[in-house]
Amino acid sequence: MVRNVRSPQATRDFSTSLGAVVLHRTSRPVWRRWCAVLAVPVLAVGLLAAPAAAANPTPVTSTLTSANPADNTPHAQNGDSKAFAEIGNTVYVGGSFTSVKAAGDASWTARNYLFAYDRSTGALKTGFNPELNGAVHALAVSPDGKLIVGGAFNTVNGVSRKNLVELDPATGATVTSWVGRSDGGLVRRTVVVGNNLYIAGAFHWVNGTQHSLLARLNATTGAIDASFQIDASVARASSELVWGLAVSPDNKTLVAVGNFTQVNGQARNQVVVVDLDGTPAVADWSTQRYVAPCYSDSFPFYARDVDFSDDGTYFVIIADGGRGTGAYCDAIARFETAARGAGIDATWVNYTGTDSVTSVEVADNVVYVGGHFRWLNNANGNDAAGAGAINRFGLGALDPVNGLPLVWNPTRSGAPAGTTTWGPIMWELWRGSTGLYAGFDSDGVGNEYHGRLGHFPLAGGRTVAAVNAPSAASGYLYVSAADGQATKVPFDGSTLGTPVSSSQPNLTAAGAAFSVGNKLYWSKTDASAPNGSYLDVSIFSGGSVGAPWVSSGYNDWFKPSTMSGAFALDGRMYYTKSGTNKLFYRYLEPDGYILGCTEFTLPSIGLAWGNVRGLAWVNGKIVYGNQDGSLRAVPFDGAAVDGAASVELAAAGGAVNWSSRTLFFATS
Numbered sequence: 001m002v003r004n005v006r007s008p009q010a011t012r013d014f015s016t017s018l019g020a021v022v023l024h025r026t027s028r029p030v031w032r033r034w035c036a037v038l039a040v041p042v043l044a045v046g047l048l049a050a051p052a053a054a055a056n057p058t059p060v061t062s063t064l065t066s067a068n069p070a071d072n073t074p075h076a077q078n079g080d081s082k083a084f085a086e087i088g089n090t091v092y093v094g095g096s097f098t099s100v101k102a103a104g105d106a107s108w109t110a111r112n113y114l115f116a117y118d119r120s121t122g123a124l125k126t127g128f129n130p131e132l133n134g135a136v137h138a139l140a141v142s143p144d145g146k147l148i149v150g151g152a153f154n155t156v157n158g159v160s161r162k163n164l165v166e167l168d169p170a171t172g173a174t175v176t177s178w179v180g181r182s183d184g185g186l187v188r189r190t191v192v193v194g195n196n197l198y199i200a201g202a203f204h205w206v207n208g209t210q211h212s213l214l215a216r217l218n219a220t221t222g223a224i225d226a227s228f229q230i231d232a233s234v235a236r237a238s239s240e241l242v243w244g245l246a247v248s249p250d251n252k253t254l255v256a257v258g259n260f261t262q263v264n265g266q267a268r269n270q271v272v273v274v275d276l277d278g279t280p281a282v283a284d285w286s287t288q289r290y291v292a293p294c295y296s297d298s299f300p301f302y303a304r305d306v307d308f309s310d311d312g313t314y315f316v317i318i319a320d321g322g323r324g325t326g327a328y329c330d331a332i333a334r335f336e337t338a339a340r341g342a343g344i345d346a347t348w349v350n351y352t353g354t355d356s357v358t359s360v361e362v363a364d365n366v367v368y369v370g371g372h373f374r375w376l377n378n379a380n381g382n383d384a385a386g387a388g389a390i391n392r393f394g395l396g397a398l399d400p401v402n403g404l405p406l407v408w409n410p411t412r413s414g415a416p417a418g419t420t421t422w423g424p425i426m427w428e429l430w431r432g433s434t435g436l437y438a439g440f441d442s443d444g445v446g447n448e449y450h451g452r453l454g455h456f457p458l459a460g461g462r463t464v465a466a467v468n469a470p471s472a473a474s475g476y477l478y479v480s481a482a483d484g485q486a487t488k489v490p491f492d493g494s495t496l497g498t499p500v501s502s503s504q505p506n507l508t509a510a511g512a513a514f515s516v517g518n519k520l521y522w523s524k525t526d527a528s529a530p531n532g533s534y535l536d537v538s539i540f541s542g543g544s545v546g547a548p549w550v551s552s553g554y555n556d557w558f559k560p561s562t563m564s565g566a567f568a569l570d571g572r573m574y575y576t577k578s579g580t581n582k583l584f585y586r587y588l589e590p591d592g593y594i595l596g597c598t599e600f601t602l603p604s605i606g607l608a609w610g611n612v613r614g615l616a617w618v619n620g621k622i623v624y625g626n627q628d629g630s631l632r633a634v635p636f637d638g639a640a641v642d643g644a645a646s647v648e649l650a651a652a653g654g655a656v657n658w659s660s661r662t663l664f665f666a667t668s
Helices: none
Strands: 002-004 025-027 062-064 081-087 090-095 099-101 114-118 136-141 147-151 164-167 187-193 196-201 214-218 241-247 253-259 271-275 303-308 314-319 331-336 348-351 357-363 366-371 395-398 426-431 435-440 453-457 462-464 475-482 485-491 500-503 510-516 519-525 533-541 563-569 572-577 580-589 600-602 612-618 621-626 631-635 647-650 662-666
Touching (some): 147 187, 147 196, 196 253, 253 303, 314 366, 331 357, 366 435, 475 612, 621 662
Parallel strands (some): 241 303
Antiparallel strands (some): 002 025, 090 114, 147 164, 187 196, 196 241, 314 331, 426 435, 510 519, 563 572, 580 600, 621 631
C-alpha cells in the first residue's frame, strides 16, 4: 500500500501553495495499517469528545518492534524519505532526496528521488537507477511484481510520464505496456488490494478520464476502472487534494482524508468513507470532528493520514492544526469500520497538546504514530506537558484498546552536529516484512545517526500480553480495614462464603484497590508525594500482596487518595469519590502503568455512588460496599448502570464490615 504525510513547518506554518507542499506518503502491504468517552460530548478546548455508543474494545496481545533501529539501513543526505516498498529482499525508498549512501560508506551516491537496497546487507542496488525529474510520494507493488511509483514528476527515464509510472524492479526501466497516467496532478497515495490500484492526490484526470482526487485502476495493466467514480472536491481553503488513503484488507471499505468538503456532491469535510462492496458509493458515514477549524489558520486542512487495523475492524485518523473546540486537532482518533450514520465520534482520542501528528501505521495490534510532537496523553497541555502527559519525542506506539502509550520510545534524536536535528515531519511509517520503516526529514532516530530513514526490526521487539480484570465467575473478595490486614471471603458471584483473616504486611496506607492480570493496583497515601498519594503496584500471587515498586509521585497527579473505590476492566479504571454521585473512569495502560489524562463519567441512574466504599468487578457485575457496611451488586455492561437492578449481597452489621475503600476481587 502507499503512504506519505503532510508538512507542518517547525514554526507550524503550512504552505498553501500546492507547488510548495512537501507532504507525502508511501506504499506498503494493505494488510498493514487514543482518551475516549461514553459520556456526553465534551466541547471544552483540549478535552476529549464523546464517541458513538459501541461496545468497548477488549484488550489484545500486541507485538512491538525493537526501539533500537537497525544499523545497516542506508542514509539519504538531504530532502526526505516519503515512501517504502519491498519486493523480495529489496527495499525501495522514495522521497525528495538527491544523494544516498550505504551505512558506513564515506561518500555519497547521486540518486534522485528513488533508490533500492538489499534488506539483509544494506548495500545499495546499483543496477536500479531510474531517472525521475520530481519527488516520489508513493510506492506500491503490482500483482505481477512490478514497482508502481506515484509522485510529482513529469518525465521518467527521459520520456514524458506524468506523476504515475510502473518500473522494472531490477533495473528501474519503464514498463511501457502499463498504461496508468495521472494527467492532471500529483499522486500522493497508491494502495494495491488484490488487482485493484487505488490512487489519491491532487489530480482531476486519470488515463484521459475525469476523476477528482480519487481513482481506481487495474493494478496489472494500469487501465482505469470506470465503475469507481468517487470524486472529492471543494477545498476548505487553498488547493483541493486527498492527503491520506487506506483500504480495508477485505477490499470493502475505503477511507480518504484531505482538503475537501464534498464527495459526489455530498457534504464530507476532510474525511470520507466509501463502500466498495458492489458499485463503489459514498457511505452513510460522516463526522463533525473535522469540520470546525483548528486555532491555527495556517493549516487549510488537518486530517493528515489514516490506516486500518490488520483485521479491518477499525481505522485510525491522525491530525495536526493546533486546538479546536469540538474538533480532533493535533490528535489521534480510532473509529469503528462498521459504524454508520451522521455525527460519528471516535472510540477514543489521544491529544498531543498542540503538537503535530503526521503519520500513522496500525500493525500487529499497535498504533504507531510519528510527527513533530513531544508528548502523548496530553489533553491537559497546551504547547507544554499537562497533567498526565507522557514524554514521546516524535515517535510513539499506542494501545489500540484505549490509545494510551505503550512502553516504546525510540525518539527522533541522535543527529550529529552539522545535520538536521529535528525536522517538522515524520513523513511515513510503514510495516514491512521484517519491521517498521520510518521516513522523515531529519538525521537522527533512536539516539543514533540515521539520515532521513530508519528501520525498527521485529527482531529484538517484544510481545505485550492482553491483560484484564479476573474473568473467573468465582474467587475471593478481599476487604481491608487496617494496615497489613485483610479479610478474605469466598464469592461465587452471588453467595458469600465464610470469611477468614488474611495477613497482608505490604498493604499499608491503602485506599482504593483493584486487580489487573497478576498485579494489584492500589492508592497509597504518602505525605511525601506531591499530591499526598500515588497509585502503587504489587504482584498478587497465592493470595498475597507483594512488595510494591512504584515510587512516590508516580501517577499522583490525579490524586488517587480521593477514590472511594475502584475496579479495572477493558483498558479502563472505574472509580467513585465520596460524596459525589457519579461513576468515573480513566483509561489505564498496564504496559507502563499509565493513566489517561482525562476523567470521564459513565451514564448511570438510581445509584448513590457517593455512598460507595470499595468496588470490584465480578463476572459482569459491579460489587460494591456501602458506607453503612453492607455489600451490594449491580449488572454492568460497560456502557451504563441502572441502580434499579442492584441487589443486596450482605446486610450491614454482619460478620464483615464492607465499608472499606480497599475492596478487590481475585482468584486466589
